[in-house]
Amino acid sequence: MAKKEEADPVSLWERLERPAAAPRTSLTPQRIAEVAIGIADRDGFEAVTMRKIAAELGVAPMAAYRHVEGKDELWALMVDRVSAELEPAGAEAVGPEPAGAEAVGPEPAGPEPAGAESAGAEPAGAEAVGPEPAGPEPAGPEAVGPEPAGAEAVGPEPAGPEPAGAESAGAEPAGGAADWRGTLRAHAVRSRESMLRHPWLAQMPAPLFAITPNRMAAAERQLAALDGLGLDADTMMAAFRAVSAYVHGAVQAEAALRRYMAEQGWGDGDETRRALAPQMSYLMETGRYPTYRRYAHGAARKDDAEWQFLTGLDCVLDGVAGLVEGRGRA
Helix, strand or coil, X not given: CCCCCCCCCCCHHHHHHCCCCCCCCCECHHHHHXXXXXXXXXXCHHHCCHHXXXXXXXXXXXXXXXXXXXXXXXXXXXXXXXXXXXXXXXXXXXXXXXXXXXXXXXXXXXXXXXXXXXXXXXXXXXXXXXXXXXXXXXCCHHHHCCCCCCCCCCCCCCCCCCCCCHHHCCCCCCCCHXXXXXXXXXXXXXXXXXXXXXXXXXXXXXXXXXXXXXXXXXXXXXXXXXXXCCCCHHHHXXXXXXXXHHHHHHXXXXXXXXXXHHHHCCCCHHHHHHHHHHXXXXXHHCCCCHHHHHHHHHCCCCCCXXXXXXXXXXXXXXXXXXXXXXXXXX
């Protein structure tokens, strides 16, 4: 008798979109993700466990496991839910609808799956995308290094000229091929805002950023903006990834600096520079870094993280624009 073939595995997203029996109450994967996000925002990513989520929901841990089959699915749901914040105003939601709900009354506690206690632990061998452990200069010396004697004050500066398009940085532009830059820029600004609201996003395993419905929708909007500009498929993806890499790297560094300053009890850039003055002053006095010393004396936006982000973003977008113009002349 032939052995019965095993059914193909069903993805989380297909399972959520399948029709289900009428729900009894409100325990759903979406509700579990909402509670997990609240814990991560409040207590940090490492604090997210299925046991803590179940406690906040008032259910036994096994009740939650009926909807979320472990930490990988929980991470994916958290990323997808937060990624809905990246949709421009008026965009249609793409996340899966709840496929039924489970009763949320107390249930007998059963054995938890092995290794499932901590939802915040990364799988073995997974490549981390979060910031490097904070060192004396977590986000680069240009952000926190003290000024040599005679340097200008670095407190909040009066608003100066913003990079082109900054007045509507987070707004989605009108349609049309000419708006590719505005589309990518607006998405980058929304991404920064979302990552600063949810710093744990920087600690998520890299593959999960690409395989949820809302993450895919965000990528689709940006690729569609680049489509039709004369770029081949590989070059179009490379341009999209270059902008994404800048956004994630810049915001991870910004979030790491914020976290490090909070851990040290430093309230602003001036306090940070004063604390690091002994190391930086010695290095400046060696005379080996004249260009950096000139920056320290002349920079007026050392603590203006938004301006720094937008200016760097425009540098990257200028590079993409040069690529597009070059292909157009070819």
